[in-house]
Amino acid sequence: MNKNLEINGKTQLVCLLGSPVSHSISPAMHNEAFRLLSLNYAYLAFDVDEEHFERAVDGLITLNAAGWNCTMPLKRLMYERADKLSDAALLSGAVNTIVNRDGVLWGDNTDGYGFMQSMADAGFQAQGTHITLLGSGGAAAAILAQAALDGARSIDVFARSASASTRLIGEEIGRIHGTCACRLSLYDLADTVQLKKSLAESQALINATSVGMAPRTDASLITDPSWLHPELTVGDVIYNPRETLLLKTAREAGCRTFNGMYMLLHQGAKAFQDWTGMEMPVEAVRRKYFSE
Numbered sequence: 001m002n003k004n005l006e007i008n009g010k011t012q013l014v015c016l017l018g019s020p021v022s023h024s025i026s027p028a029m030h031n032e033a034f035r036l037l038s039l040n041y042a043y044l045a046f047d048v049d050e051e052h053f054e055r056a057v058d059g060l061i062t063l064n065a066a067g068w069n070c071t072m073p074l075k076r077l078m079y080e081r082a083d084k085l086s087d088a089a090l091l092s093g094a095v096n097t098i099v100n101r102d103g104v105l106w107g108d109n110t111d112g113y114g115f116m117q118s119m120a121d122a123g124f125q126a127q128g129t130h131i132t133l134l135g136s137g138g139a140a141a142a143i144l145a146q147a148a149l150d151g152a153r154s155i156d157v158f159a160r161s162a163s164a165s166t167r168l169i170g171e172e173i174g175r176i177h178g179t180c181a182c183r184l185s186l187y188d189l190a191d192t193v194q195l196k197k198s199l200a201e202s203q204a205l206i207n208a209t210s211v212g213m214a215p216r217t218d219a220s221l222i223t224d225p226s227w228l229h230p231e232l233t234v235g236d237v238i239y240n241p242r243e244t245l246l247l248k249t250a251r252e253a254g255c256r257t258f259n260g261m262y263m264l265l266h267q268g269a270k271a272f273q274d275w276t277g278m279e280m281p282v283e284a285v286r287r288k289y290f291s292e
Contacts, residue, residue: 007042008040010040011040011041011042012040012041012042012065012066013041013042013044013060013063013065013066014030014041014042014043014065014066014067014068014069014275015043015044015045015046015060015065015068015069016043016044016045016046016068016069016070016071017046017048017053017056017057017068017069017070017071017074018047018048018069018070018071018072018073018074019047019048019049019072019073020047021045021046021047021071022045022047024045024071025264025289026043026045026069026264026268027043027044027045028289029264029265029268029285029289030043030268030272031043032284032285032288032289033272033280033281033284033285036281036284036285037276037278037281039276039278041066041275041276048074049073050073050074050077053074053077053078053081054081057078057081057105060100061100061103061105064100065100066099066100066275067097067098067099067100067271067274067275068097068098068100069096069097069098069271070095070096070097070098071096072138075094075095075096075109075138076093076094078094078095078096078098078107079093079094079095079107081105082095082098082105082106082107083104083105083106083107084104084105084106084107085106085107085108086106086107086108086109087145087149088108088109088110088112088113088142088145088146088149089107089108089109091141091144091145091148091149092109092111092112092138092141092142092144092145092146093141094109094111094138094141094142095107095108095109096108096109096110096111096267096271097109097110097270097271097274099274099275106274108270108271108274109142109145110266110267110268110270110271110274111138111139111142111143111263111267112142112143112144112145112146112147112149113146113266113267113270114262114263114264114265114266114267114268114269114270115139115142115143115146115206115235115237115260115263115266115267116143116146116147116150117262117266117269117270118235118258118260118262118263118266119204119233119235119258121258121262122233122235122256122257122258123233123256124203124204124233124235124256125150126147126150126151126152126204127150127151127152128151128152128153129152129153129202129203129204130152130153130154130155130156130198130201130202130203130204131147131152131154131155131156131202131203131204131205131206132155132156132158132195132198132199132202132204132205132206133147133155133156133157133158133206133208134158134159134189134205134206134207134208134209134211134221135157135158135159135207135208135209136157136159136186137208137209139208139237140157140159140208140209143206143208143237144157144184147182148181148182148184151181151182152182153181153182153183154182154183154184154185155182155183155184155185156185156187156194156198156202157184157185157186157187158187158188158189158191158194158195158198158221159186159188159189160188160189160190189221192223192224195227196224196227199222199227199228199229199232200227200229202232203231203232203233204232204233204234204235205222205228205232205233205234205235205250205255206234206235206236206237207221207234207235207236207237207238207244207246208237209221209237210238211246212236212238212244212245212246213238213240213244214240214241217241217244217245218245219245220244220245220246220249221246222246222249222250225249225252225253228249228250228253228255229253229254229255230253230254230255232250232253232255232256233255233256233257233258234246234247234250234255234256234257234258235257235258235259235260236257236258236259236260237260237263238259238260239259239260239261239263242259242261243257243259244259247259261290262286262290264290265282265285265286265289265290266282268280269282269285
């Protein structure tokens, strides 16, 4: 699209499907990136619930939309509908990005990539490391899948009830790579003895639960600060508040910390590249929409 974001007969449509979507920053972020690179695309947001999902996807195929994002509650439905899947989508069991290739829908999950790129921004590389992951929901599954694809040596998952999709990730890693390069262990979150042991052996701790999110900002799954050590990088998917109690405790323990604010930026950048084949001007978009 040109610098004035003019729409014409050759403009390609990309969009966001989900409910609710009116709060989403994705249209502003992507349209700014299209403007900066003079790409003839336009990004819109459509409030679509589960009941109307199939009709919406059929309509986008008919209109030859270039692709789209899916947010809650549609990620699992999009996984089932996609014709082909990336490794990240296959492992996580969810799709948040579709590329429409003449009616053949290629599905990707860029959520895990977004979080792991945020970790890289904080100076952490997953290759060969031991990671402790708190949670087993959709965000946790996406992060777990990407961390394994990025070469993590082992990941200990702590959850109140490990979901079936989380358990299947270990099997899928082995199937995709031939042999399971990443050891996956599942533990009950109430097992504080094992949690303390896992943290002592880990180079990273990731909270992929909602514990600590506003308005319950006084909560943390790490109840003893002595379990943390300065060699640990601690990340939280939460960005409201910007510093959760977990991150505050970790910072005071000498850990590198980061929140989930840039996860959206980086997952969007990966989707942008899926659609256009070009890299999003991340720093320009960061300065405009993600300033602290």
